[in-house]
Amino acid sequence: MRKAGLLLGVWARAWRSVRMASSDMAHRAPLANKVALVTASTEGIGFAIARRLAQDGAHVVVSSRKQQNVDRAVATLQREGLSVTGTVCHVGKAEDRERLVATAVKLHGAVDILVSNAAVNPFFGNLLDATEEVWDKILDINVKASALMTKAVVPEMEKQGGGSVVIVASLAAYTPFPGLGIYNVSKTALVGLTKNLATELATKNIRVNCLAPGLIKTNFSRVLWMDEAREESIKEIMHIRRIGKPEECAGIVSFLCSEDASYISGETVVVAGGAPSRL
Template sequence: MQKAGLLLRGWTRAWKSVRMASSGLTRQNPLANKVALVTASTDGIGLAIARRLAEDGAHVVISSRKQQNVDRAVATLQGEGLSVTGVVCHVGKAEDREKLVNMALKLHQGIDILVSNAAVNPFFGNLMDVTEEVWNKVLSINVTASAMMIKAVVPAMEKRGGGSVVIVSSVAGFVLFPVSTCHSYLLSTLHHPPLQLSKEVF
Protein backbone atom coordinates (compact mmCIF):
# COMPACT_ATOMS: atom_id res chain seq x y z
CA MET A 1 0.00 0.00 0.00
CA GLN A 2 1.34 3.42 -0.89
CA LYS A 3 1.89 5.41 2.27
CA ALA A 4 0.93 9.04 2.57
CA GLY A 5 3.80 11.48 2.80
CA LEU A 6 2.67 13.78 5.59
CA LEU A 7 4.64 16.93 6.28
CA LEU A 8 3.79 17.67 9.87
CA ARG A 9 5.82 20.74 10.74
CA GLY A 10 3.78 23.40 9.00
CA TRP A 11 5.81 23.59 5.77
CA THR A 12 3.13 21.96 3.71
CA ARG A 13 1.46 22.39 0.40
CA ALA A 14 -1.42 23.94 2.28
CA TRP A 15 0.75 27.01 2.93
CA LYS A 16 2.64 27.12 -0.34
CA SER A 17 0.41 29.86 -1.71
CA VAL A 18 0.94 31.95 1.42
CA ARG A 19 4.70 31.81 0.96
CA MET A 20 4.33 32.59 -2.72
CA ALA A 21 2.16 35.60 -1.93
CA SER A 22 4.65 36.93 0.62
CA SER A 23 7.43 36.73 -1.96
CA GLY A 24 5.38 38.54 -4.57
CA LEU A 25 4.59 35.41 -6.57
CA THR A 26 1.05 34.24 -7.26
CA ARG A 27 -0.57 31.26 -8.92
CA GLN A 28 -4.29 30.93 -9.46
CA ASN A 29 -5.98 28.21 -7.41
CA PRO A 30 -2.86 26.33 -6.20
CA LEU A 31 -5.10 24.03 -4.14
CA ALA A 32 -7.69 23.36 -6.85
CA ASN A 33 -9.65 20.15 -6.21
CA LYS A 34 -7.90 19.54 -2.89
CA VAL A 35 -10.08 18.72 0.11
CA ALA A 36 -9.26 20.27 3.48
CA LEU A 37 -10.62 19.65 6.98
CA VAL A 38 -10.12 22.40 9.56
CA THR A 39 -11.13 21.84 13.17
CA ALA A 40 -12.35 24.70 15.38
CA SER A 41 -12.73 26.85 12.28
CA THR A 42 -15.78 29.08 12.66
CA ASP A 43 -13.91 32.10 14.00
CA GLY A 44 -10.44 33.44 14.73
CA ILE A 45 -7.38 31.66 13.38
CA GLY A 46 -9.36 28.62 12.25
CA LEU A 47 -11.77 30.67 10.16
CA ALA A 48 -8.91 32.63 8.60
CA ILE A 49 -7.16 29.37 7.67
CA ALA A 50 -10.35 27.92 6.21
CA ARG A 51 -10.97 31.06 4.18
CA ARG A 52 -7.45 31.09 2.74
CA LEU A 53 -7.53 27.42 1.81
CA ALA A 54 -10.86 27.95 0.03
CA GLU A 55 -9.61 31.10 -1.70
CA ASP A 56 -6.76 29.01 -3.05
CA GLY A 57 -9.19 26.54 -4.59
CA ALA A 58 -9.68 23.86 -1.92
CA HIS A 59 -13.02 22.38 -0.94
CA VAL A 60 -13.05 23.07 2.80
CA VAL A 61 -15.02 21.35 5.55
CA ILE A 62 -15.14 23.50 8.67
CA SER A 63 -16.30 22.51 12.14
CA SER A 64 -17.27 23.78 15.56
CA ARG A 65 -18.97 22.44 18.66
CA LYS A 66 -22.05 24.63 18.06
CA GLN A 67 -24.43 24.37 15.10
CA GLN A 68 -25.14 28.10 15.03
CA ASN A 69 -21.44 28.86 14.71
CA VAL A 70 -21.10 26.39 11.85
CA ASP A 71 -24.14 27.82 10.07
CA ARG A 72 -22.90 31.39 10.41
CA ALA A 73 -19.39 30.66 9.18
CA VAL A 74 -20.59 28.53 6.25
CA ALA A 75 -23.03 31.26 5.19
CA THR A 76 -20.28 33.88 5.37
CA LEU A 77 -17.75 31.90 3.35
CA GLN A 78 -20.25 30.64 0.80
CA GLY A 79 -21.39 34.25 0.44
CA GLU A 80 -17.83 35.02 -0.65
CA GLY A 81 -18.16 32.42 -3.40
CA LEU A 82 -16.05 29.81 -1.63
CA SER A 83 -16.52 26.03 -1.62
CA VAL A 84 -17.19 25.45 2.07
CA THR A 85 -19.40 23.08 4.04
CA GLY A 86 -19.56 22.52 7.76
CA VAL A 87 -20.44 20.05 10.47
CA VAL A 88 -20.74 20.10 14.25
CA CYS A 89 -17.68 18.40 15.72
CA HIS A 90 -16.39 18.20 19.28
CA VAL A 91 -12.91 16.82 18.63
CA GLY A 92 -12.86 15.22 22.06
CA LYS A 93 -15.61 12.84 20.94
CA ALA A 94 -14.70 9.93 18.68
CA GLU A 95 -18.13 9.86 17.06
CA ASP A 96 -17.86 13.53 16.11
CA ARG A 97 -14.40 13.08 14.60
CA GLU A 98 -15.76 10.18 12.56
CA LYS A 99 -18.69 12.30 11.40
CA LEU A 100 -16.35 15.09 10.25
CA VAL A 101 -14.18 12.72 8.23
CA ASN A 102 -17.16 10.90 6.76
CA MET A 103 -18.75 14.16 5.60
CA ALA A 104 -15.62 15.08 3.67
CA LEU A 105 -15.47 11.64 2.08
CA LYS A 106 -19.16 11.67 1.20
CA LEU A 107 -19.07 15.14 -0.36
CA HIS A 108 -15.63 15.11 -1.98
CA GLN A 109 -14.50 11.45 -2.12
CA GLY A 110 -11.18 12.16 -0.44
CA ILE A 111 -9.08 14.20 1.97
CA ASP A 112 -5.81 15.99 1.18
CA ILE A 113 -5.28 18.44 4.03
CA LEU A 114 -5.94 18.38 7.77
CA VAL A 115 -5.52 21.46 9.95
CA SER A 116 -5.84 20.52 13.61
CA ASN A 117 -6.67 23.83 15.27
CA ALA A 118 -8.87 22.91 18.24
CA ALA A 119 -7.45 23.66 21.68
CA VAL A 120 -8.56 24.64 25.17
CA ASN A 121 -6.88 26.42 28.06
CA PRO A 122 -9.32 26.38 30.99
CA PHE A 123 -6.79 26.88 33.79
CA PHE A 124 -4.22 29.52 34.67
CA GLY A 125 -1.90 28.61 37.51
CA ASN A 126 1.00 26.40 38.45
CA LEU A 127 1.23 22.63 38.21
CA MET A 128 0.66 22.12 41.93
CA ASP A 129 -2.78 23.69 41.68
CA VAL A 130 -4.16 22.01 38.57
CA THR A 131 -6.76 19.28 39.08
CA GLU A 132 -6.64 15.94 37.32
CA GLU A 133 -9.97 16.74 35.67
CA VAL A 134 -8.60 19.91 34.09
CA TRP A 135 -5.35 18.18 33.11
CA ASN A 136 -7.24 15.40 31.35
CA LYS A 137 -9.47 17.88 29.52
CA VAL A 138 -6.49 19.77 28.12
CA LEU A 139 -4.75 16.50 27.23
CA SER A 140 -7.86 15.18 25.47
CA ILE A 141 -8.49 18.24 23.29
CA ASN A 142 -5.01 19.63 22.72
CA VAL A 143 -3.05 16.41 22.27
CA THR A 144 -5.13 13.24 21.96
CA ALA A 145 -7.67 14.71 19.53
CA SER A 146 -4.93 15.83 17.14
CA ALA A 147 -3.41 12.35 17.09
CA MET A 148 -6.79 10.71 16.56
CA MET A 149 -7.69 13.12 13.75
CA ILE A 150 -4.44 12.27 11.99
CA LYS A 151 -5.16 8.57 12.43
CA ALA A 152 -8.64 9.08 10.97
CA VAL A 153 -7.54 10.91 7.81
CA VAL A 154 -4.39 8.98 6.85
CA PRO A 155 -6.25 6.12 5.08
CA ALA A 156 -8.05 8.65 2.86
CA MET A 157 -4.79 10.48 2.16
CA GLU A 158 -3.08 7.22 1.21
CA LYS A 159 -5.71 6.62 -1.46
CA ARG A 160 -4.88 10.01 -3.00
CA GLY A 161 -1.14 9.44 -2.93
CA GLY A 162 -0.29 11.73 -0.03
CA GLY A 163 -1.47 14.64 2.05
CA SER A 164 -0.57 17.45 4.39
CA VAL A 165 -1.18 17.84 8.11
CA VAL A 166 -0.79 21.06 10.09
CA ILE A 167 -1.07 21.11 13.88
CA VAL A 168 -1.67 24.61 15.22
CA SER A 169 0.32 25.09 18.41
CA SER A 170 1.52 28.11 20.37
CA VAL A 171 4.65 29.82 21.59
CA ALA A 172 3.57 28.49 24.98
CA GLY A 173 4.86 25.11 23.86
CA PHE A 174 8.39 26.51 23.55
CA VAL A 175 8.57 29.24 26.20
CA LEU A 176 7.96 28.82 29.93
CA PHE A 177 4.78 30.47 31.18
CA PRO A 178 4.60 30.03 34.98
CA VAL A 179 0.89 30.87 35.16
CA SER A 180 -0.01 28.47 32.35
CA THR A 181 1.93 25.34 33.26
CA CYS A 182 -0.71 22.79 32.26
CA HIS A 183 -1.30 24.39 28.86
CA SER A 184 2.42 24.88 28.14
CA TYR A 185 3.43 21.43 29.37
CA LEU A 186 0.95 19.63 27.15
CA LEU A 187 1.48 21.86 24.11
CA SER A 188 5.16 20.94 24.20
CA THR A 189 4.18 17.32 23.58
CA LEU A 190 2.80 18.27 20.15
CA HIS A 191 6.20 19.07 18.70
CA HIS A 192 8.08 15.76 18.69
CA PRO A 193 5.26 13.27 17.96
CA PRO A 194 4.49 14.79 14.53
CA LEU A 195 8.08 14.14 13.49
CA GLN A 196 7.73 10.55 14.60
CA LEU A 197 4.41 10.20 12.81
CA SER A 198 5.91 11.54 9.59
CA LYS A 199 8.31 8.59 9.63
CA GLU A 200 5.64 6.04 10.45
CA VAL A 201 3.30 6.98 7.62
CA PHE A 202 5.82 7.05 4.78
Protein backbone atom coordinates in the same frame (compact mmCIF):
# COMPACT_ATOMS: atom_id res chain seq x y z
CA MET B 1 8.62 44.92 -42.37
CA ARG B 2 6.70 47.45 -40.32
CA LYS B 3 3.53 45.35 -40.57
CA ALA B 4 5.45 42.23 -39.56
CA GLY B 5 6.93 44.12 -36.62
CA LEU B 6 3.49 45.27 -35.50
CA LEU B 7 2.12 41.72 -35.75
CA LEU B 8 5.09 40.41 -33.78
CA GLY B 9 4.47 43.03 -31.11
CA VAL B 10 0.79 42.10 -30.87
CA TRP B 11 1.69 38.41 -30.66
CA ALA B 12 4.28 39.07 -27.93
CA ARG B 13 1.82 41.11 -25.85
CA ALA B 14 -0.85 38.43 -26.26
CA TRP B 15 1.60 35.71 -25.21
CA ARG B 16 2.64 37.73 -22.16
CA SER B 17 -1.01 38.12 -21.23
CA VAL B 18 -1.59 34.37 -21.48
CA ARG B 19 1.49 33.67 -19.36
CA MET B 20 0.46 36.25 -16.77
CA ALA B 21 -3.08 34.85 -16.61
CA SER B 22 -1.69 31.34 -16.22
CA SER B 23 0.70 32.52 -13.53
CA ASP B 24 -2.08 34.38 -11.72
CA MET B 25 -4.29 31.30 -11.85
CA ALA B 26 -1.54 29.11 -10.41
CA HIS B 27 -0.91 31.72 -7.71
CA ARG B 28 -4.58 31.93 -6.83
CA ALA B 29 -5.20 28.20 -6.69
CA PRO B 30 -2.21 26.26 -5.34
CA LEU B 31 -4.70 23.95 -3.57
CA ALA B 32 -7.13 23.59 -6.46
CA ASN B 33 -9.63 20.76 -5.87
CA LYS B 34 -7.94 19.61 -2.67
CA VAL B 35 -10.31 18.66 0.15
CA ALA B 36 -9.42 20.12 3.55
CA LEU B 37 -10.72 19.54 7.07
CA VAL B 38 -10.06 22.24 9.66
CA THR B 39 -11.02 21.63 13.28
CA ALA B 40 -12.12 24.50 15.54
CA SER B 41 -12.46 26.70 12.48
CA THR B 42 -15.44 28.96 13.09
CA GLU B 43 -13.44 31.84 14.56
CA GLY B 44 -9.92 33.04 15.23
CA ILE B 45 -6.91 31.31 13.70
CA GLY B 46 -8.93 28.30 12.54
CA PHE B 47 -11.41 30.49 10.67
CA ALA B 48 -8.61 32.45 8.99
CA ILE B 49 -6.96 29.18 7.93
CA ALA B 50 -10.23 27.81 6.52
CA ARG B 51 -10.78 31.00 4.53
CA ARG B 52 -7.25 31.02 3.12
CA LEU B 53 -7.33 27.35 2.10
CA ALA B 54 -10.62 27.98 0.30
CA GLN B 55 -9.25 31.13 -1.34
CA ASP B 56 -6.36 29.02 -2.59
CA GLY B 57 -8.73 26.58 -4.26
CA ALA B 58 -9.53 23.92 -1.66
CA HIS B 59 -12.96 22.56 -0.78
CA VAL B 60 -13.01 23.18 2.97
CA VAL B 61 -15.11 21.52 5.68
CA VAL B 62 -15.16 23.69 8.79
CA SER B 63 -16.15 22.45 12.22
CA SER B 64 -16.68 23.36 15.85
CA ARG B 65 -18.67 22.13 18.83
CA LYS B 66 -21.74 24.33 18.25
CA GLN B 67 -24.05 24.17 15.23
CA GLN B 68 -24.81 27.91 15.27
CA ASN B 69 -21.10 28.71 15.03
CA VAL B 70 -20.69 26.30 12.11
CA ASP B 71 -23.69 27.81 10.33
CA ARG B 72 -22.39 31.35 10.80
CA ALA B 73 -18.90 30.55 9.53
CA VAL B 74 -20.18 28.62 6.52
CA ALA B 75 -22.60 31.40 5.58
CA THR B 76 -19.86 34.04 5.84
CA LEU B 77 -17.41 32.14 3.66
CA GLN B 78 -19.99 31.05 1.11
CA ARG B 79 -21.02 34.69 0.67
CA GLU B 80 -17.40 35.28 -0.37
CA GLY B 81 -17.85 32.72 -3.14
CA LEU B 82 -15.75 30.07 -1.41
CA SER B 83 -16.30 26.30 -1.49
CA VAL B 84 -17.00 25.76 2.20
CA THR B 85 -19.33 23.43 4.09
CA GLY B 86 -19.36 22.45 7.74
CA THR B 87 -20.41 20.07 10.46
CA VAL B 88 -20.39 19.89 14.24
CA CYS B 89 -17.29 18.18 15.61
CA HIS B 90 -16.18 17.83 19.21
CA VAL B 91 -12.71 16.42 18.59
CA GLY B 92 -12.76 14.62 21.92
CA LYS B 93 -15.57 12.36 20.66
CA ALA B 94 -14.78 9.49 18.32
CA GLU B 95 -18.19 9.63 16.62
CA ASP B 96 -17.70 13.34 15.85
CA ARG B 97 -14.24 12.78 14.37
CA GLU B 98 -15.61 10.00 12.20
CA ARG B 99 -18.54 12.17 11.07
CA LEU B 100 -16.19 15.00 10.08
CA VAL B 101 -14.20 12.67 7.83
CA ALA B 102 -17.35 11.01 6.47
CA THR B 103 -18.85 14.42 5.63
CA ALA B 104 -15.84 15.38 3.54
CA VAL B 105 -15.83 12.05 1.71
CA LYS B 106 -19.59 12.20 1.07
CA LEU B 107 -19.45 15.76 -0.29
CA HIS B 108 -16.12 15.70 -2.12
CA GLY B 109 -15.00 12.07 -2.34
CA ALA B 110 -11.66 12.51 -0.57
CA VAL B 111 -9.58 14.05 2.18
CA ASP B 112 -6.24 15.62 1.19
CA ILE B 113 -5.57 18.04 4.04
CA LEU B 114 -6.12 18.07 7.79
CA VAL B 115 -5.49 21.11 9.95
CA SER B 116 -5.76 20.11 13.61
CA ASN B 117 -6.45 23.36 15.40
CA ALA B 118 -8.78 22.50 18.30
CA ALA B 119 -7.53 23.33 21.79
CA VAL B 120 -8.83 24.19 25.25
CA ASN B 121 -7.44 25.90 28.29
CA PRO B 122 -9.89 25.83 31.22
CA PHE B 123 -7.27 26.74 33.83
CA PHE B 124 -5.15 29.81 34.60
CA GLY B 125 -2.72 29.63 37.48
CA ASN B 126 0.22 27.66 38.82
CA LEU B 127 0.69 24.31 37.10
CA LEU B 128 0.87 22.35 40.37
CA ASP B 129 -2.42 23.82 41.56
CA ALA B 130 -4.35 22.22 38.68
CA THR B 131 -6.59 19.25 39.38
CA GLU B 132 -6.27 15.87 37.68
CA GLU B 133 -9.50 16.60 35.80
CA VAL B 134 -7.95 19.74 34.30
CA TRP B 135 -4.87 17.78 33.23
CA ASP B 136 -7.06 15.14 31.60
CA LYS B 137 -9.20 17.63 29.70
CA ILE B 138 -6.31 19.66 28.31
CA LEU B 139 -4.22 16.67 27.27
CA ASP B 140 -7.23 14.83 25.83
CA ILE B 141 -8.31 17.71 23.58
CA ASN B 142 -5.00 19.38 22.82
CA VAL B 143 -2.83 16.32 22.28
CA LYS B 144 -4.67 13.01 22.10
CA ALA B 145 -7.41 14.33 19.83
CA SER B 146 -4.83 15.61 17.32
CA ALA B 147 -3.30 12.15 17.12
CA LEU B 148 -6.68 10.44 16.78
CA MET B 149 -7.94 12.97 14.24
CA THR B 150 -4.85 12.25 12.15
CA LYS B 151 -5.48 8.53 12.51
CA ALA B 152 -9.02 9.06 11.20
CA VAL B 153 -7.89 10.78 7.99
CA VAL B 154 -4.91 8.59 7.10
CA PRO B 155 -6.95 5.86 5.32
CA GLU B 156 -8.59 8.50 3.09
CA MET B 157 -5.27 10.19 2.35
CA GLU B 158 -3.76 6.84 1.42
CA LYS B 159 -6.48 6.42 -1.21
CA GLN B 160 -5.34 9.72 -2.73
CA GLY B 161 -1.70 8.67 -2.73
CA GLY B 162 -0.76 11.02 0.08
CA GLY B 163 -1.76 14.15 1.92
CA SER B 164 -0.75 16.88 4.32
CA VAL B 165 -1.41 17.36 8.03
CA VAL B 166 -0.74 20.60 9.89
CA ILE B 167 -0.97 20.58 13.67
CA VAL B 168 -1.43 23.93 15.40
CA ALA B 169 0.77 24.22 18.49
CA SER B 170 1.99 27.50 19.99
CA LEU B 171 5.03 29.58 20.85
CA ALA B 172 4.19 28.33 24.35
CA ALA B 173 5.83 25.05 23.31
CA TYR B 174 9.16 26.90 23.43
CA THR B 175 8.60 29.89 25.71
CA PRO B 176 6.02 29.05 28.42
CA PHE B 177 3.29 31.62 28.93
CA PRO B 178 2.84 32.57 32.62
CA GLY B 179 -0.21 30.98 34.24
CA LEU B 180 -0.76 28.52 31.39
CA GLY B 181 1.45 25.66 32.54
CA ILE B 182 -0.57 22.66 31.39
CA TYR B 183 -1.47 24.36 28.12
CA ASN B 184 2.25 25.03 27.58
CA VAL B 185 3.06 21.37 28.21
CA SER B 186 0.35 20.24 25.77
CA LYS B 187 1.76 22.46 23.03
CA THR B 188 5.29 21.17 23.61
CA ALA B 189 3.84 17.67 23.23
CA LEU B 190 2.36 18.64 19.85
CA VAL B 191 5.81 19.51 18.51
CA GLY B 192 6.90 16.00 19.48
CA LEU B 193 3.73 14.49 18.04
CA THR B 194 4.43 16.23 14.74
CA LYS B 195 7.92 14.76 14.50
CA ASN B 196 6.72 11.25 15.36
CA LEU B 197 3.81 11.32 12.92
CA ALA B 198 6.02 12.72 10.17
CA THR B 199 8.38 9.79 10.59
CA GLU B 200 5.65 7.14 10.70
CA LEU B 201 3.59 8.52 7.81
CA ALA B 202 6.43 9.32 5.41
CA THR B 203 6.11 5.94 3.69
CA LYS B 204 2.47 6.75 2.94
CA ASN B 205 3.48 10.07 1.30
CA ILE B 206 1.72 12.00 4.07
CA ARG B 207 3.59 15.06 5.29
CA VAL B 208 3.07 16.33 8.84
CA ASN B 209 4.12 19.81 9.93
CA CYS B 210 3.36 22.16 12.76
CA LEU B 211 2.40 25.82 13.15
CA ALA B 212 3.41 27.58 16.37
CA PRO B 213 1.68 30.96 16.64
CA GLY B 214 2.83 33.52 19.16
CA LEU B 215 0.45 36.09 20.62
CA ILE B 216 -2.35 36.36 18.05
CA LYS B 217 -5.34 38.57 18.79
CA THR B 218 -8.25 36.14 19.19
CA ASN B 219 -10.87 35.49 21.83
CA PHE B 220 -8.95 32.37 22.85
CA SER B 221 -5.84 34.41 23.73
CA ARG B 222 -7.78 37.21 25.42
CA VAL B 223 -6.39 36.35 28.86
CA LEU B 224 -2.94 37.34 27.58
CA TRP B 225 -3.81 40.67 25.96
CA MET B 226 -6.88 42.01 27.78
CA ASP B 227 -4.56 43.31 30.51
CA GLU B 228 -2.51 46.16 29.04
CA ALA B 229 0.48 45.64 31.32
CA ARG B 230 0.70 41.92 30.48
CA GLU B 231 0.34 42.68 26.78
CA GLU B 232 3.15 45.21 26.90
CA SER B 233 5.45 42.82 28.76
CA ILE B 234 4.87 40.16 26.09
CA LYS B 235 5.55 42.67 23.32
CA GLU B 236 8.93 43.40 24.89
CA ILE B 237 10.26 40.00 23.82
CA MET B 238 9.14 40.44 20.21
CA HIS B 239 11.21 42.01 17.43
CA ILE B 240 7.94 43.03 15.77
CA ARG B 241 6.33 44.80 18.71
CA ARG B 242 2.68 44.13 18.12
CA ILE B 243 0.13 41.36 18.48
CA GLY B 244 -0.29 39.18 15.41
CA LYS B 245 -3.41 38.72 13.31
CA PRO B 246 -5.02 35.34 12.50
CA GLU B 247 -4.48 35.96 8.79
CA GLU B 248 -0.72 36.05 9.41
CA CYS B 249 -0.90 32.37 10.35
CA ALA B 250 -3.18 31.28 7.51
CA GLY B 251 -0.80 31.76 4.59
CA ILE B 252 1.86 29.63 6.28
CA VAL B 253 -0.61 26.77 6.64
CA SER B 254 -1.67 27.02 3.00
CA PHE B 255 1.98 26.91 1.96
CA LEU B 256 2.66 23.83 4.11
CA CYS B 257 -0.30 22.06 2.49
CA SER B 258 0.77 22.93 -1.05
CA GLU B 259 3.20 21.36 -3.51
CA ASP B 260 5.59 24.22 -2.78
CA ALA B 261 6.24 22.45 0.53
CA SER B 262 6.48 18.95 -0.95
CA TYR B 263 9.92 18.39 0.59
CA ILE B 264 9.04 19.69 4.07
CA SER B 265 7.87 17.37 6.83
CA GLY B 266 8.34 17.12 10.58
CA GLU B 267 9.00 20.84 10.89
CA THR B 268 7.50 23.56 13.07
CA VAL B 269 7.06 27.09 11.73
CA VAL B 270 6.95 29.72 14.46
CA VAL B 271 4.83 32.78 13.66
CA ALA B 272 5.50 34.97 16.66
CA GLY B 273 6.83 38.36 15.66
CA GLY B 274 10.43 37.35 16.28
CA ALA B 275 9.91 36.14 19.86
CA PRO B 276 12.59 33.61 20.91
CA SER B 277 11.73 30.01 20.07
CA ARG B 278 13.99 27.14 21.05
CA LEU B 279 13.57 24.01 23.14
